[in-house]
Amino acid sequence: MDRRSWLKLSAAFGAAMFGLASGAQAQDTIKVGELNSYKNFAAFLEPYKKGMELAVDEINATGGVLGKKFEIVSRDDTGNTGEAVRLADELMTREKTAFLIGTFPSNVGLAVASYAKEHKALFIAAEPLTDKIVWDQGNKYTFRLRASTYMQTAMLVPDALKLKKKRWAIVYPNYEYGQAATEAFKKLMKEKQPDVEFVVEQAPPLGKIEAGAVVDAIAAAKPDAIFSSLFGGDLAKFVREGETRGLFKGKAVFNLLAGEPEYLDPLKDEAPVGWYVTGYPWYGITTPEHKKFFDAYEKKFKDYPRLGSIVGYSTAMSAAAVIKKAGTLDMEKLVAAMKGLQVETPLGKVTYRTQDHQSTMGAYVGRIGLKDGKGIMTDWHYADGAKFLPSDADVAKMRPAE
Known part of the structure; x- marks a missing residue:
C-alpha cells in the first residue's frame, strides 16, 4: 500500500471512529431544546437561566434521566416570532433535542405552540402568560408552567x-x-x-x-x-x-x-x-421546599433568587420529570405523561392539568x-x-x- 492510500485509509478510519464516538456521546446524553428572549428581557431571563442551570446540576448529580446525562440546549429568539419558529425547528432537527421548553413574550409562546402542534412536538411553555396558549389556541402538544394572565x-x-x-x-x-x-x-x-x-x-x-x-x-x-x-x-x-x-x-x-x-x-x-x-x-x-432551593441557589450564585430563577428551575425540573415518568423519548408517550404530571418546585408541588395543560403553580x-x-x-x-x-x-x- 502506498503512502497516499494509507493516509486515505487512516483518515477514513479516524472519521469513522469520530462518528462512533459522537454517536456514543449523543446516546449518553438526553438534550432538551430551550429558546427565550434573553437580550430583550434580561432582568427576568438572566435569573431564569441560572435557575435552569441549578436544576440541571441537581438532576445530573442524582443520575440524570433514564441513566443518561441531562442537557438543555438554549437559543435566543430575540423576541421575534419568526426567529423563534426557525430556532425551534433548528433545535428539533439539527440539534436532535427531545422536545422544546421556554419562551417569554406571549406572542412568541403562541408561535412556538403553533409549531409544536404542526410538528407534533412536546412544548413546555415556561413564562408566556397568555390565556390563549392553553385555552382558545390550546393544543395537544403544548403545556404551560406559570400562572396565566x-x-x-x-x-x-x-x-x-x-x-x-x-x-x-x-x-x-x-x-x-x-x-x-x-x-x-x-x-x-x-x-x-x-x-x-x-x-x-x-x-x-x-x-x-x-x-x-x-x-x-x-x-x-x-x-x-x-x-x-x-x-x-x-x-x-x-x-x-x-x-x-x-x-x-x-x-x-x-x-x-x-x-x-x-x-x-x-x-x-x-x-x-x-x-x-x-x-x-x-x-x-420559610417553607422547606423554598428554603432548600434558596440555600442551593445562594451557595451557587452568591445572590438571592428572583422569580425568573423559580421559573427556570421549575421548567427544567418539569422537563426531567416527564422523561422519567414516560420512561422513553417517544413523543406521544411524553405528551401522555405530561397530563397530570406532578412536579416538586420551590413553590410546592404543581400539577399539569389534564383538561387544559395548565399547571397549578400559584403566585x-x-x-x-x-x-x-x-x-x-x-x-x-x-x-x-x-x-x-x-x-x-x-x-x-x-x-x-x-
Missing part, C-alpha cells in the same frame, strides 16, 4: 372588590398579555360588581410608553382606582411620572407582576407603597412596602393556582378539541 388577575380581584371602587382606569402594554389582563379584569369585576365603570384605558406599545401623556390622560378621567399590567421599564416610567404628577394620591392601584424582584428592585426607594401586586417575597418564604399576592430604602412585599400570602382557574365546563367551551 387570567389566574393572576383573578388573584387580585378579591381585594379590588373589597374596596368597592366604582370608577376604574386601566393601563396596559398593547400586546397579547396586556390585552388579556385587561379583558380578564373587566370581565371578573363586572360579574361581581355590576355597577363598576371603566372610565379610561391607555395602551402604550410595549417598551415605548410615553408616561407623561399616559398619566395625564388617566388623571383627566378622575378614576377612583387604577388597574395596570405594565412591567419592566414601562412600569418604572409610569411610577415615576405618576408620583411626580400626584396621580396615585388617594387612589387604589393594582398591578400584575410589580411585586416581582425583577421589576420592584430597580425602583429602590421609589417603590409605590400601598399598591396591590402579585410577586415573589423571597426574603420571607404570591400582597402590597408594596419600603424597607431600608428598597421595595418589598408586605401582607402577602400564597394564592394556590388551582383555586383561580375556570371550571372544567368553561374550559371545554374555550379549548378546541384535540
